[in-house]
Amino acid sequence: MKHLLLLLLLLLTLPTWLRAAPAQPKPGVSPPPDTAVLRISRLPATGGLLLQKGWRYRPGDDPAWARPDFDDSRWDTLDPTRPRRELPRAAQTGISWLRLRFRLGDSLRRHDLLVNAGERGAIEVYLNGRLVQRHGVINADPARVVARGRFPQPGQVPAGGPAEQVLAVRYAPWQPPLLAGVDRAPQLIVVLCSPQAFWQGQAREKDNARVYLVLLGFSALLALLHYAFYRYNPAQRANRYFARFALAAALASLAGYGAVALAFDSQMPYIVVLFAANALASMTGLWAVRALYALFNRQPGRLYAALWVAYAGLVLLLALANAHPATTYLWAGMSILFTAEEVRLTVRAVRQRRRGAWIIAVGFAGGLLAALAYVGVLLLPVSLLVANVCIAAVFVLPALGISLFLAREFALDAGLLLIKLGEVERLSAQTIAQEQDKQALLAAQNDTLEQQVQQRTGELQRSLTDLRATQAQLIQKEKMASLGELTAGIAHEIQNPLNFVNNFSEVSGELVAELKEAQAAGDAAEVAALADDLAQNLGKIGHHGRRAAAIVKGMLEHSRTSTGERQPTDLNALADEYFRIAYQGLRAKDERFNATLETDFAPGLPAVPAVGADVGRVLLNLFANAFYAVQQRQQAGEAGYVPTVMVSTQRVGAQVEIRVQDNGTGMSEAVQQKIFQPFFTTKPTGEGTGLGLSLSHDIIAQGHGGTLRVESQPGQGTTFTITLPA
Structure with missing residues (x-):
């Protein structure tokens, strides 16, 4: 009994329900043994008649083979509905033709009929030498064959045709490089049916797909709701994982609806959408397990990591071998693992009397009943819509149980x-x-x-x-x-x-x-x-x-008071003028003092908007300090010392720099930290107020938006650098 329950529970997350393979036509009246002409007296009420017997086959490509009067008596016979791997090698790799002579009963000849051919390949269908159906792109190179898409337009078999008619099919198999197992599918399926049965079948198939839209709306609502719960209370991480579960389910439902209801021009987009639907549907199991771990305060271990690894391997296998029958069994096994882990966590929580765990258990029980109902639907002649509703219930009821549990926890909190x-x-x-x-x-x-x-x-x-x-x-x-x-x-x-x-x-x-x-x-x-x-x-x-x-x-x-208005100023001329004035001012006080004056003015320096008188005061103060420093070092009697003061200008990007450099006594690091503070001075009492450099810094930084910085080493000299916007 335990194993039976597990087999039924696998339907809770089985992704193959999204494969949406079109309903195969019912065989209807079995044709007589292989003869030269296939006689068809009636068609099934639903679906169509699968044409299996009476086909003649020949590899190659010749337009003359479509003519009804062509003699194909020497061609080989072939059943095109057999798997591709069981057919001749030439039929599997290149263009080939199939011809079928058939005779319709008098009652069938009075009505229009439809013929629909296809599988994983490109086709051209000729009725009595006239092209009635074409899908895909036929090419002698198998790699360039484009297979037909979904919901192709059928070919017309008009009423009142001749008693004996010839159906010729020009066929090129599609051989995708990454779809292993495609050779296990039928080579070619040709169905003869009434227009009413054909179009009603397609409409019914599209209408039944609307259950995916219901799942899409339900899942999107759950994702939005639980994401909002998580944003309100991030401590309850189960809401985040369940929101991911619902989002994956919504995307899987959207892809599933597209795979079932949309028409595709070729086979590859349909396979890609179908692959996405299966991968996302299976991912819901992983996020459901993770949500249960968070709900029951359990840390995911190696088992959960192994589930992710197995899922990744299975997704890779699905991408490489989508058409292989083994993938169905592997998906079933993966679904059993997901469901078994979910049931194990829920049963343990119920046994431990976890608050509200019975709600999740009821949801899983409802999903189990829906799975049993689905099995019954498969055994009984019930409509596909009822089967789809059962599948929706298999997903919705456990999800609803988890959602109600989280909502109850939210209400209690x-x-x-x-x-x-x-x-x-x-x-x-x-x-x-x-x-x-x-x-x-x-x-x-x-x-x-x-x-x-x-x-x-x-x-x-x-x-x-x-x-x-x-x-x-x-x-x-x-x-x-x-x-x-x-x-x-x-x-x-x-x-x-x-x-x-x-x-x-x-x-x-x-x-x-x-x-x-x-x-x-x-x-x-x-x-x-x-x-x-x-x-x-x-x-x-x-x-x-x-x-x-x-x-x-x-x-x-x-000597005039500065108006504070900036004018374009030639810094080279301004610096040179005040350099000479400062030197002559010091020599006026002490004629014995001599120093080497060096200038290095950048040629073509642009005019800088500045208040010339204010910048001149700053330069005069810096030159006076530089001459004072070299004079003090000279008076110390150092052998071989030559007092030198240098002024230079240069453009650096969008700024202009003025450097005043001396080889005087220099300053320690502590003095440099305080040199721009008001009332701080290194000169003896009575020789300085300590405001010169402070005022100079304010003029440059606040008045002109520039910078004034100092670099010095004791006993080697000092460099003051003025930076002004150009």
Whole structure:
């Protein structure tokens, strides 16, 4: 009895119900033994008459073989409904012709009939020399033969034809490389039937396929519902696995409906859809087992992994040997394994008095009854629709049992949450009362603290006012120091052209006196030479005067308050100008100081939008620090030391860099971390305010959207890098 139950339970997940093989025509009246003419007196009421006897066969291809008057008496006889492997080799691999002479009874000749031929191959059917049916693509190369699809159009056998008629079939077998076992199927099936029986059969087959649409809707609804349950409560992982089970079932139902109800132009798309339907239908068993593991709090072990491995191997076998009869038995064995594991888990849960496990057991019992009903339908002459309904019940009832179990668990958990929510509300009320008492105490403490805060705030405000006044004084001192350095440098710069003006003025005065003497003496050549010298001196005086005026004009421009408006600025010229001014400013303070000035300006540097006066202040501050660092190292008396300060520019992508590099005393890592902090300085008291680099950093970073960074090593030098958007 136990083994009988397992055999019946395999129908719960048996995927072969999706193969949807078309109903074979009933033999009807058995034809007489093989004779020259097949006599047909009547047709079955349903289906059609399978033409087996009377066929003559010949390999090769000749259009003349379709003519009704062709003599085929020397051809071999053949039963085309036999498996391909039992036929001659030539019939299995190339184009061949089959001819059948038949005679219809008087009652049949008065009505239109249909002839339908096909199997896994391409065909052309000729009736009395006229082409009445063609499906697929015939080719001498078996690899290029395209087999016919589903629901082909039949050929017409018109009423009132001759008493003796000839049916000629040009046939090329389809030999797909990966469908092992195709040689076990019939070579060719030719059916003669009435139009009413043919079209009613096809309509009935498509109508019966609608049960797959019912399964599709039911499965899709289950997938959506349990996915929503899982999103609401991720701790119940069974909902996730059951949602996958329902999704696989929905996709299998969709593919099954397509395989049964849709017309395909060729055989391969139909086989692909059928393969997908079988693979997905079998996958439902795996996800059902996984859902039961999660429901009953059991960890899947090697057995479940082995089921996946067996499933993968079976899917591969199905892809390679879809037409082989052994696949049906292997699917049945796989279904038995899935069902046995599901039953084992359910029975164990019932024995352990697992809450609600009886619901799943009832679902499986209903599926078993549906399987028994299906067996009864197969034994009794009942319509295919009833069989499909039984198959749907085999799937739906266990799935419904699992779904109801999960829904019950969800409802129980929700009720438990309501109880806990009431407890939380009661505890919240107690907490609120305690919180109110604490709030009253905190209010009193807050009043005291507020008075203390107001008192401290007043003190801090006064301290802040004093600090701001001190800060303003320090900033003013820093500005004055910068202005002093700028003024000293400009004064030193303007001294040279003024000296030239004075010297050339004195020489010009002497030339005027000599000119008068030469004029009095009447020496015209001397007068002309002195006049040329005088004109040359006046040109020099004008040149250096203009130079002094330019320096004064630049000093006035730099002394104006910045408007903050950015203008296209030549950084090369700006850096060179302030480099010279900073050096002359330091030499104005200490004429003994000398340093090597190096420049490396990038040619063709684009104009950068900047506030020239602000960037000039930054450069002046960096140059002053660099000269101060090399001066300090020089005063240390280091042998062979040559003070050197270098400024360079370059374009890096969409930015322009200005580097100020010296070989001075350098800075430690700790100093570099604080170098841009306000009021931090490494200079002795009275020589610096500690605001120069801080203000420079703000001008570059906040005013121009750039960066100012420092790199230094003690005893080797320092490099400041300004980066501005181009």
